[in-house]
Amino acid sequence: MNFSPFPFVIHAESCLLIIELDNINVRFGTQKILDSVNVRFSGGSAGLLGPNGAGKTTLLNTLLGFIEPESGTGRVLGCDIRKEQLGIRQKIGYMPENDCHIPGMNAVSYVAYAGQLSGMKPKDALRRAHETLFYVGLGEARYRNVETYSAGMKQRIKLAQALVHDPELVFLDEPTNGLDPKGRMEMLELIRDISSTKGIHVVLSSHLLPDVEWVCREAMVIHKGRMLASGNIEDLKRGSGAVYEVRLKGDGSGFADKLEALGCRCTRNEDGVLRIRMAGGLDSRTLLEAARDGRVQIRHLVPLRQSLEDVFLQVIGESHADS
Amino acid sequence: MPIHDLGYRHWKGEWTSHPYRWWVITRQGIQLLMKRRRFLVLMILSAIPFVVRGAMIYFATVVGASAPFLKINARFFEDFISQQMFFAFFIAIYAGAGLISNDLRANALQIYFSKPITRRDYVIGKLGVLVWFLSLPTLVPGLILFLLAVLFAPDTAFLREHYWVPVSVTAYSLVMVLTFALVILTLSSLTRSSRFAGINFAAVFFFSQILYGILSGILRSRRVAWVSLGNNIEQLGDTIFRIDPRYPSPVWISVVVVLVIIGGGAWVVHNRVQAVEVVR
Numbered sequence: 001m002n003f004s005p006f007p008f009v010i011h012a013e014s015c016l017l018i019i020e021l022d023n024i025n026v027r028f029g030t031q032k033i034l035d036s037v038n039v040r041f042s043g044g045s046a047g048l049l050g051p052n053g054a055g056k057t058t059l060l061n062t063l064l065g066f067i068e069p070e071s072g073t074g075r076v077l078g079c080d081i082r083k084e085q086l087g088i089r090q091k092i093g094y095m096p097e098n099d100c101h102i103p104g105m106n107a108v109s110y111v112a113y114a115g116q117l118s119g120m121k122p123k124d125a126l127r128r129a130h131e132t133l134f135y136v137g138l139g140e141a142r143y144r145n146v147e148t149y150s151a152g153m154k155q156r157i158k159l160a161q162a163l164v165h166d167p168e169l170v171f172l173d174e175p176t177n178g179l180d181p182k183g184r185m186e187m188l189e190l191i192r193d194i195s196s197t198k199g200i201h202v203v204l205s206s207h208l209l210p211d212v213e214w215v216c217r218e219a220m221v222i223h224k225g226r227m228l229a230s231g232n233i234e235d236l237k238r239g240s241g242a243v244y245e246v247r248l249k250g251d252g253s254g255f256a257d258k259l260e261a262l263g264c265r266c267t268r269n270e271d272g273v274l275r276i277r278m279a280g281g282l283d284s285r286t287l288l289e290a291a292r293d294g295r296v297q298i299r300h301l302v303p304l305r306q307s308l309e310d311v312f313l314q315v316i317g318e319s320h321a322d323s
Numbered sequence: 324m325p326i327h328d329l330g331y332r333h334w335k336g337e338w339t340s341h342p343y344r345w346w347v348i349t350r351q352g353i354q355l356l357m358k359r360r361r362f363l364v365l366m367i368l369s370a371i372p373f374v375v376r377g378a379m380i381y382f383a384t385v386v387g388a389s390a391p392f393l394k395i396n397a398r399f400f401e402d403f404i405s406q407q408m409f410f411a412f413f414i415a416i417y418a419g420a421g422l423i424s425n426d427l428r429a430n431a432l433q434i435y436f437s438k439p440i441t442r443r444d445y446v447i448g449k450l451g452v453l454v455w456f457l458s459l460p461t462l463v464p465g466l467i468l469f470l471l472a473v474l475f476a477p478d479t480a481f482l483r484e485h486y487w488v489p490v491s492v493t494a495y496s497l498v499m500v501l502t503f504a505l506v507i508l509t510l511s512s513l514t515r516s517s518r519f520a521g522i523n524f525a526a527v528f529f530f531s532q533i534l535y536g537i538l539s540g541i542l543r544s545r546r547v548a549w550v551s552l553g554n555n556i557e558q559l560g561d562t563i564f565r566i567d568p569r570y571p572s573p574v575w576i577s578v579v580v581v582l583v584i585i586g587g588g589a590w591v592v593h594n595r596v597q598a599v600e601v602v603r
Contacts, residue, residue, distance in 0.1 A: 066598040086439040094437035100430035116347045117438035119338035135331040166334035
């Protein structure tokens with residue numbers, strides 16, 4: 001997938017970072033939920049990736065000041081996460097993962113109320129509520145009680161309440177949960193529009209890798225409370241090494257052994273096709289040399305395009321191997 | 324608005340100052356309750372004793388009727404507020420039972436606390452709703468009745484003798500309002516069901532009264548009146564209005580009980596209200 005560059009993104013390290021976390025540790029009782037987490041997010045859109053229970057929501061809750069870290073320091077939009085929580089919440093929007101609303105209200109009242117809670121005057125909040133509801137596609141249903149909304153509409157209204165006060169940064173926690181394929185694509189398009197044309201920084205927490213790959217420029221991979229990798233998605237894909245699909249005539253075990261000795265990773269699927277992840281600096285010539293030395297015949301050699309899923313699985317796999 | 328403007332636009336308006344953020348919650352709570360017809364009926368019913376007392380003041384001062392029950396003195400105002408405890412009880416249940424429990428049920432606290440709102444703002448905001456609606460049948464008509472009594476009085480003698488009554492009306496009303504408000508808010512914060520919170524409030528009120536009845540029967544003494552929530556409020560009312568306490572139990576015990584209920588309730592509510600529930 002190709003992404004157009006984001007004109008508003010701040011690339012320089014010297015500029016103000018949107019999110020900056022240093023050695024954040026969070027413990028619930030005896031269990032360590034976040035383990036020395038470091039984050040540098042300079043803006044644009046970032047995906048917070050990890051399997052269920054990895055610590056994504058806890059990290060978001062820490063950034064919002066809902067949970068006080070045991071140790072470590074952090075700043076969001078220049079505000080200290082320990083001391084300036086109200087300052088952070090003034091500037092950010094948050095779309096929680098679970099179903100949540102303020103009972104007894106229709107959509108306009110609810111979103112306007114969210115605006116007033118953020119500090120908008122009632123008149124401004126009401127006007128913004130209408131605009132925001134149209135933007136998220138709930139314009140026609142804005143006078144309906146929120147409790148009668150479908151799952152997809154509830155996701156949209158959660159997004160609307162997060163956007164009503166025009167935040168600089170939004171945290172979206174599993175925004176496509178419970179959506180059908182069409183609804184999911186519409187939600188992802190909205191999020192992409194927010195980050196690419198509206199100039200709002202987005203942190204998207206998800207365990208759905210295609211969602212992150214579709215919307216985000218950067219990714220942070222978290223697993224068992226540890227930040228395993230972070231950076232530009234394209235860089236992460238490149239950094240994980242080239243992958244080739246190879247079919248050989250014959251067994252070819254010597255071929256695989258030789259490549260593994262060089263640091264490559266070889267996996268064979270049910271059809272006997274080898275999937276080889278090259279070690280850093282090695283390319284297809286190494287494969288040809290290994291074939292020549294092992295006296296095997298290559299019948300099929302195709303470079304595979306790396307997906308975020310490959311990167312994710314590799315990073316998680318390495319983490320398991322380390323532990 | 325033109326159709327091309329129905330998209331997302333940046334907002335460059337003014338922010339309200341934070342110290343009044345709790346008022347947003349109070350105002351919203353008041354507006355939501357005012358939309359309920361049954362609640363409005365209850366509020367209107369609670370105004371009937373006020374109308375009756377107003378008529379009594381009129382007859383006692385303007386017409387000059389001299390029946391003993393038409394004597395306008397401190398007890399007259401104290402009786403009025405004590406009488407309003409009946410309506411305050413139902414208003415507290417109707418307005419207060421769902422104030423926090425409904426937010427817990429709908430996971431609304433995450434929404435509240437993702438905005439620049441502190442737990443204190445939230446609790447004060449919710450308390451404000453109850454203080455508003457519980458003051459309407461107690462404090463507000465109590466003060467208006469005093470004003471009527473002053474206005475209808477033929478001379479200033481009444482005012483000179485009873486100038487302290489507005490302070491007593493305010494104090495007694497606040498004792499009742501805050502006690503009821505914090506008990507129902509506490510119960511509301513402990514459950515996701517508004518119905519359950521309401522039933523518990525009634526149970527606390529009646530159980531304490533029944534317990535008093537049982538204990539006073541066993542001990543053959545009314546000195547245990549302080550075990551009843553309603554008795555404590557009435558006992559304090561008597562003291563505030565400089566009337567002989569109706570129960571022989573020490574007034575200081577009632578003061579302590581009410582303070583513990585108010586303080587403990589505020590502490591429980593403040594601690595129950597969290598953006599995320601962390602299981603440690």
